[in-house]
Amino acid sequence: MNLASTSIATLRRMLLAGETTPREIVESVGTAISAQNETIGGYLSSDLERALVDAEAADIARPLGGIPIALKDNINVEDHPCSCASRFLEGGYLSPYDATVSARLKEAGAVLYGRTNLDEFAMGSSTENSALQQTRNPHDHDRIPGGSSGGSAAVVASDMAVAALGSDTGGSIRQPASHCGVVGLKPSYGRVSRYGLVAFASSLDQIGPLTKTVEDSALLLQAIAGGDKRDSTCLDVEVPDYTAGLQQGVSGMKLGVPREYFADEGLDPAVRVRIQEALGKLEAEGAELIEISLPSTSFAVATYYILAPAEASSNLSRYDGVRYGNRVDNGEGVIAMYRGSRARGFGPEVKRRIILGTYVLSSGYSGKYYLRAQKARTLIQQEYQQAFQRVDALVGPVSPTPARRIGEFADTPLQDYLADIYTISANLAGICGLSVPCGTVEREGRELPVGLQILGPHLAEGVILRVGRAWEMIRDAE
């Protein structure tokens, strides 16, 4: 039996009943990696020897005792590599400290053993921008897994991992979860500490779980959420019990359906059918569907592609070849060393975003672009606040299409940006969002997963997890 195909919740019950051991679980993960990673390419590295030592020492009395968790390769774990899928950090870099989420997972008894692939520095939505390796969608190896947390989604979907963490700046957890058919949660901004997550766009980034079930998502969020003195944007407010209300169902809940999401010409007709079927079934279970208008949907992508590159261009200035990373020194002084190290270390998408960000922040243009986008952001946030006065959560698609073919938009990055339309606003507004598998659509003889997105108010993770669990129960009863 491949124990890596099992949920955290089930493995925990088995561990406590003496039906398995942390060692057996790690061995199962190792066997699955040996069998599949060469094809899927979800992991950049793994250290099963160290994991076996940690598994032997794991305290199964703790909430995640003995459970192996894979981490996106932009989350630091002391003495583990952290390449961000970039040539800049490839090779010898070893993290000098634990990210807060890593420390909390260790404290909860989890075993940290593997690093998953991503678009370089989390910039992208296909994992094709990894400088190190191609990750393939487990449902069709010619297709992308989504991204940027494509490695995390692919290893959970292919049962090479029990569960994983990713990061979501504009949909980077929810979209790959949707494309690979797993559950992905982007917590509200400030719910989970970003300390030790390699910064891409600091006002948008958030760490969250990719799991096989909604219950597992709740269990992982429970372990990593809560205030942190090392991240001043992480809120020091009480963390509720996320598993307590999971089974309450949707009867009596008000679910908003954004009109603009379904009016969008880019929405694939087969994806639309899957989502509408799901909404109908939630309604049949007693949820009230209410049409909502989110006019800002039309300018959210433009707002994001000003603000995120602006923040990225500033954050990535730290990669100068001085304190860490791979240096290129041609002997012409320190400035030439910076320029050469960055030229060799960064891939095309990272360079594009640094240039775009530098431009929109530059003298004479920052008012036209950056400040205007910050104001647009306020309008987007206000629109969600108004919507959540009328409804408990919003429901709709995660992505307008199922996973596209590898290489399809290689020369037209703007095409990929436009596909972020349903996920990007949640990051701009700071609210939480969940992607849960909702059937498949057929493409060229393959069944490709579709994700249902549930968006909730700031810090209302309990609400969206409850709706997600209700949907799982409906789906699994069929």
Next chain:
Amino acid sequence: MSERQSAVPEIDVGYVAGLARLDLTEEETAQFQKQLGDILAFVDTLSSLEVEGVEPTAHPAPILDCFREDETDKSLTREQFLRNAPDTAMDQVRVPKVVDS
């Protein structure tokens, strides 16, 4: 419409890359010039948005100032700090020549 399109400023990719301390090849410069031109024309759709009197949002956390006691805490050791440096000398990071002598 044509007026707004012509109002999209032409980005000088080579110049901006220099500001960002980034060497580009000629091929990269030409490719990015086209791609970033398309992206800028797209994000310029924001110029038609009415934002008069709207306050800008820098980040979405409902938090303004964050204070702590001014006390020293555990930090990285010198060895941990230097372990990832490409070049070190005398327990310090070494860089190429900064000032012409």
